[in-house]
Amino acid sequence: MRYDVVLLRYGELALKGKNRGQFEHRLLANVRQALADFPGLRVRRAYGRLLVELGDVPFAEVAERLERVFGLVSFSPAVRTPLELAAIQEAALALMRSLSPAPRTFKVAARRSVKNFPHTSHELNHLVGAHVLRNTENLTVDVHEPDVELAVEVRPEGAFLYVESRPGPGGLPVGVSGKVLLLLSGGIDSPVAGWRMLKRGVTLEAIHFHSYPFTSEQALEKVRDLARVLSRYGGPIRLHVVPFTEIQTRIRQHVPEAYGITIMRRFMMRIAQGIAEKRRALALATGESLGQVASQTLESLNTINRVVTIPVLRPLVGMDKAEIMETAKAIGTYEISIRPYEDCCTIFVPKNPKTKPDPEEAAELEQALPVDELVADAIARTEMETLDWRARDEIADLL
Amino acid sequence: MIYLDHAATTPPHPDVVKAVTEAMTRFYGNPSSLHKAGAEAGRVLQQAREVAARALGVSPGEIVFTSSGTESNNAALKGVAFQYRDRGRHIVTTMVEHPAVYRVAKQLEELGFSVTYLPVDRTGRVSPDDVERALRDDTLLVSIMHVNNETGSLQPIAEIGRRLKRYPKVLFHVDAVQSFGKVPLDPKGWGIDLLSLTGHKLRGPRGVGLLYVREGVTLFPLLAGGGQEGGLRSGTENVPGIVGMAKAMRLIREEQAAKPDHFARLKRRLVAGLRAWGDRVLLNSPERDEEAAPHIVNFSVPGIKPEVLLHALEEEGYLLSTKSACSSKKDEPSRVLMAMFGDEERARTGIRVSFGYETTERDVDGFLAALEKRLSELLAWMKG
Structure with a gap:
């Protein structure tokens, strides 16, 4: 017909x-x-x-x-x-x-x-x-x-x-609810968190921490592909790529291994808050859910969250892994997320991470680092790109 | 020269040739390498996979690139047989499959599997009832081609797929090498688990094929090695070939949408011309659209050696085939025509005309005129 x-x-x-x-x-x-x-x-x-x-x-x-x-x-x-x-x-x-x-x-x-x-x-x-x-x-x-x-x-x-x-997909039209900055890794969870935020009508920007040469070009490309998929739901997406190698190296040198991940994530939050202020985003969003891995215990979320004042939205907090994977498959991010490249969260994983970190102790350990300086430097060197699934690159033209 | 042998292979599309050349020149990296050149080649591969998946109406993760339709068929049949050999030893296929399925089934028989070869009627089609009746408790796989390469006969794939849904342990493989881009094909809607394609029947390059493997189906990989193609098909990816294949798939789907009646029109014209010969020319392809894909027309001229007629027509500027190109060098009756008509003379004298989207009505008229001239001569000479 x-x-x-x-x-x-x-x-x-x-x-x-x-x-x-x-x-x-x-x-x-x-x-x-x-x-x-x-x-x-x-x-x-x-x-x-x-x-x-x-x-x-x-x-x-x-x-x-x-x-x-x-x-x-x-x-x-x-x-x-x-x-x-x-x-x-x-x-x-x-x-x-x-x-x-x-x-x-x-x-x-x-x-x-x-x-x-x-x-x-x-x-x-x-x-x-x-x-x-x-x-x-x-x-x-x-x-x-x-x-x-x-x-x-x-x-x-x-x-x-x-x-x-x-x-239809329901939800609210993208753009009616203000702007949110999504911490986008290459994993399965964070793109789903981004999709759920889009469904609540927010304008989404994304931030990714890139640790070249510890993480590869492919790992960044994977994040770009994830952002492209999200752009199918919310229009072109700004991606902020933060050079993170310097900070990771310093953490490794000066912080006990067990606290490495906690402090790394505290840096990420500080940098994300800085970028959010620059871009006038009103909240951060993460793919964290409760109790899945060491860095996602309530103690850990508390310790990490202490360093920022901006609201941190965690739309997956009430979902379990199976539900998250189902959504990832339905929205088209799963196949990208399972590509086998390491990102900054999977590299430098300590053998015995602290599952119940303490905010006071973390702050104490950070005394060994010029925190404000490192954060300001990373924000200054962050590069922004725009990703749109419809944008045709030279490869698309070839095909 | 007018090329009327598109079922054997097709002239590559100029845009495909350009894309293959460019991919070969610029994206030479190994997609498994970690540096920029590798990453770029990986992106090319990924996007080509998406284009191919879209053209076929499946997910990118369900596409496995291979080296040919033959490899895809081998990977499907042997992959299922070896993977599930502890669950069963029985395979159902037909008497009219391409050798790339038929000979594989014979090999599997040598390895201890049992195979049912279903007969076909005079239209070259199996009955879905026969398929269902052939199933046993230990049946692993049903493998049935979509469009026959010699006659164009169109198997009732949708109906067979619908019935096989009641047997979730039986996998369904379809050799769609001759059908994709020519007749409607819906892997998801028809319940197909595995499906074979090749690039060079679609105006794409040779040396590249594709196997659709529905998500959830596991195969024993034929080629072990570096784990490319999700571990199902090791070997450094043929990036330029894959680019060419994906592009050819996209282009032919566009042609198919733009010219839905193209082949049916050409076939009607050709069949009307062949009918004028009365019973000296026997039409082997079924005439009705629901029984045959219209880009292949097969006919026999009893009493005339098909090679002689073929060469006479070549002198007039028309290129076609006897039987399928893959078996035309053997002086045997066609297995497919034998299965359809049981008539050895008819099966020995088959001629195949096959069209592309570039074929015009003028080409068909020209061909009929050439046939008129040369066949009249041959028939007179035979009598004389």
Whole structure:
């Protein structure tokens, strides 16, 4: 079936007043952004919905994009006809005939917002249903449990007919909730944390700690690929790459091995807070969850968190590993995360890390290091890049 | 010269040649190397895998690049047989498979596996009922080609896949070397576990193929070594070949979407022309679209040595095949045509015409005119 438009629905109930206008505005912009590279396609607002006019673009390609636009509750590909009964009947028949597998039962559910249309919704149900019945075989009406419900919406700009409603990803439109800086390693957890933050409508930037030559070019490339995947959900993503070798080396030289990871993570938090201030981000986000590894005990989170005042959001804290992996697979980051390159969190892992570090003791040990100076230097040398899954590089052009 | 032998191999697409050359020149690093050149080659490989996966409608992690369709078929059949040999020893396939499946099945028989070779009807197709009836408790694998390389016969893969869903321990392999980009193919929707492709049937380079391995399926790797391709296929990756294959896959899917009726139109024209010969020319390919992929048309001229007709037509400027290119040098009746018709003379005299997206209606008309001229001569000479 060749569809003319897609009707997009969003969560209306939760929204009131000024918020709603901002929500709609943002969602419209995000849908346009997600579909920007389809020539001839248009997106506009229409009566508490958004409407995608497909032009020549196949619905399947648009659906794949819409499934990643947060704030959408559901969407339906529809056929549009002029406001004439005969046209509506013909479109209904064509739509029903195009279905595979062929349904055995159906019902028509008409609604009209044009009150001067010559037929009531009730009449339309019968007129459209009868026309379909007369011109098909092996199809009957079942108003209680039909295989297919054919919706007919009569609106000022035309009649819309559709039979399917696909779930959107829900959540809030990216951009309505302010900016968050995500600590992005190459692992499985942090990209999932980023995705969950995007789903809450934040604008996401990411920060990565790169310890070349202890970690490879491939490890950084992996992080870039993860950011590219996240950009499918939230538009282009700024990635801040922090040169971390100097700090890691100093920690290794001056801090007892058991406290190495704790103090390394305290440095990361300080640097992230510095970058967040520069970029006007209101919170940090991490992929930490409780009690998985030594650095994620409550004692450890407490000791690490002490060095910053900015809120640290941990959207995975209530999830277990299986759930996190399932999400990673569903959003497309898992296959990238399991590439076997070491990142700064897996290198220099001590044999016996302190599982219950103490904030006072950590602070004491840091006396051996010029903390402020090292942090300021790392922030100054941090480089920012922008990653967008749609950006074509020379390799994409080759293919 | 008009090339009507696309089922044997295809002229490479100029854009593919360019991409292969560029990849070979610029991305020469070994993807396993840790330096920049290696990382870059790794990125090329990764992106090529994504392009290939998208063209096939599967996940990048489910793509294993190989050296050919033959290797993909060997990796699938032997990989399953060796991996699961403790669970069972039985394989189901058909009498009309390409030698790259058929001979592998014969090898596995020598190694103690038992193989059921299903018969086909006069359209060259197996019956899904027969497939189901052939299953045993110890059946490991069903391997059935999608489109036959000699006749174009289209096996009911979707229906077989649907039925095999009730037998979760039986894996389903499809040799789709002749079908991808020519007829609809949906590995995920049809319940296919393993699927073979090759680059050179798609206007891509030779020396590169692909095996789709559904997530969750484990194979015993044929080639052990450095652990490339997720450990399933060791050997330094053929990056330029893989780039060419992925690009060719993307391009042919675009052609397929743009010209959905192209082959059916050409076939109708050719078949109408062949019909004019009455019973002197026997059409071996099924005529209906649901029974055959329309880019391959096979016919027999009983009484005429096919090589003679082939050479006569070559003199007129038309290149085609007898049987499949892989077995055309042996003077034996076609195993495929024998299975379909049980008629040795018919099976010995098959001629195959196969189209590409570049083939035009004028080419078909020209071919029919050449056939008219040379076959009339040959038939008169035979009588004389």
